[in-house]
Amino acid sequence: xxxxxxxxxxxxxxVRMNWGPLSSAVGTNVRLLRNxxxxxxxxxxxxxxxxxxxxxxMVLIRGNPGCSQSELAREVAMDDSAMVAIIDELEQxxxxxxxxxxxxxxxxxxxxxxxxxxxxxxxxxxGTAVERPIRDELSAAELETLIALLRRAYGALMAAPRxxx
Amino acid sequence: xxxxxxxxxxxxxxVRMNWGPLSSAVGTNVRLLRNxxxxxxxxxxxxxxxxxxxxxxMVLIRGNPGCSQSELAREVAMDDSAMVAIIDELEQxxxxxxxxxxxxxxxxxxxxxxxxxxxxxxxxxxGTAVERPIRDELSAAELETLIALLRRAYGALMAAPRxxx
DNA sequence: TATTGTTATACTCTATAACTATA
DNA sequence: TATAGTTATAGAGTATAACAATA
Numbered sequence: 001x002x003x004x005x006x007x008x009x010x011x012x013x014x015v016r017m018n019w020g021p022l023s024s025a026v027g028t029n030v031r032l033l034r035n036x037x038x039x040x041x042x043x044x045x046x047x048x049x050x051x052x053x054x055x056x057x058m059v060l061i062r063g064n065p066g067c068s069q070s071e072l073a074r075e076v077a078m079d080d081s082a083m084v085a086i087i088d089e090l091e092q093x094x095x096x097x098x099x100x101x102x103x104x105x106x107x108x109x110x111x112x113x114x115x116x117x118x119x120x121x122x123x124x125x126x127g128t129a130v131e132r133p134i135r136d137e138l139s140a141a142e143l144e145t146l147i148a149l150l151r152r153a154y155g156a157l158m159a160a161p162r163x164x165x
Numbered sequence: 166x167x168x169x170x171x172x173x174x175x176x177x178x179x180v181r182m183n184w185g186p187l188s189s190a191v192g193t194n195v196r197l198l199r200n201x202x203x204x205x206x207x208x209x210x211x212x213x214x215x216x217x218x219x220x221x222x223m224v225l226i227r228g229n230p231g232c233s234q235s236e237l238a239r240e241v242a243m244d245d246s247a248m249v250a251i252i253d254e255l256e257q258x259x260x261x262x263x264x265x266x267x268x269x270x271x272x273x274x275x276x277x278x279x280x281x282x283x284x285x286x287x288x289x290x291x292g293t294a295v296e297r298p299i300r301d302e303l304s305a306a307e308l309e310t311l312i313a314l315l316r317r318a319y320g321a322l323m324a325a326p327r328x329x330x
Numbered sequence: 331t332a333t334t335g336t337t338a339t340a341c342t343c344t345a346t347a348a349c350t351a352t353a
Numbered sequence: 354t355a356t357a358g359t360t361a362t363a364g365a366g367t368a369t370a371a372c373a374a375t376a
Contacts, residue, residue, distance in 0.1 A: 017225055026315075027202045030315060032319050033318055034195045036242070036319060037192045037195060040322070043327070051365085056187065060185075062185055063183035069334075077197075079367070080336085082368085087335095105376085108334080108335070127192065134191055137317055149311040150194040154201060157298050235358080244346085245357075247345085249359060249360085270352060270353085271351065271356065271357040
């Protein structure tokens with residue numbers, strides 16, 4: 001069940017280097033995992049030909065009907081100006097719509113088209129497939145624990161003031 | 166100890182949006198936490214005026230004496246060409262040295278200078294301070310669990326083949 | 331006066347290709 | 354033939370500033 005499972009698939013994964021004092025840092029371990037995930041996610045989403053944040057945005061529009069571009073930008077921690085390009089793309093592809101809000105005419109009230117909903121569902125499936133090895137490795141309880149701890153860590157960070165000088 | 170701690174520090178953190186099917190995805194939660202961590206890390210490291218990967222590289226050189234640039238690049242998942250700029254900077258700042266390997270004259274055998282070791286230690290301290298809110302929120306056992314689960318998830322991903330077509 | 335959306339711009343990161351010197 | 358290091362270059366992502374419309 002163990003015996004060098006890495007070597008079975010082409011180039012053996014090199015033995016990890018020594019990360020010294022960073023080996024038990026949250027940031028290091030989160031970053032390594034995130035980097036490997038995005039590499040695979042980018043690969044999995046390549047056929048859809050959408051830029052990186054597009055799926056998150058579609059999911060958020062779907063889950064928060066009528067939300068604005070600023071709200072989306074805040075949630076995914078990107079600039080308003082960067083969000084414009086993503087919404088442009090989604091709109092041009094017929095996946096989302098901008099509707100002027102009647103109560104606040106500055107806002108674009110965003111929604112998904114049926115095509116957008118369908119594509120979103122398909123892409124979410126691809127994303128889940130990428131995480132498959134993780135879900136195979138961890139028990140259901142462990143996976144739940146991991147998610148819960150990640151959320152608490154994130155919450156703790158967000159609740160803490162950002163300056164320290 | 167609770168009672169709306171967010172509101173104390175300027176702009177209250179908005180209520181999180183609904184992430185729908187992505188709310189329990191590993192990738193989403195890892196990404197949100199990682200993004201907030203890097204924002205704060207970049208801020209904390211700004212006074213040192215080194216590019217983003219420099220600390221990781223210093224720590225790895227320190228923990229793996231005589232390692233090569235390629236080995237470092239593989240470990241942090243960046244291109245060899247990108248590593249050149251980092252090592253250039255560290256060398257010009259007197260924080261690291263390149264020494265031609267005698268056994269394989271293609272390799273640069275890397276090492277930290279005493280100045281590099283000192284700066285590394287100082288920066289590691291700053292990085293730890295950034296994670297402080299997390300370590301305050303989680304018990305020692307929970308922190309240990311989080312790190313262990315992140316490592317297992319990463320290991321599972323690395324052991325899995327990357328193509329799937 | 332502040333906020334939403336927008337454009338333009340610059341800057342950083344990353345990715346690719348080509349080259350050299352070694353192996 | 355393959356690998357380590359290097360350079361140059363192009364692309365994507367991100368950040369900043371300015372602006373118009375609206376609150």
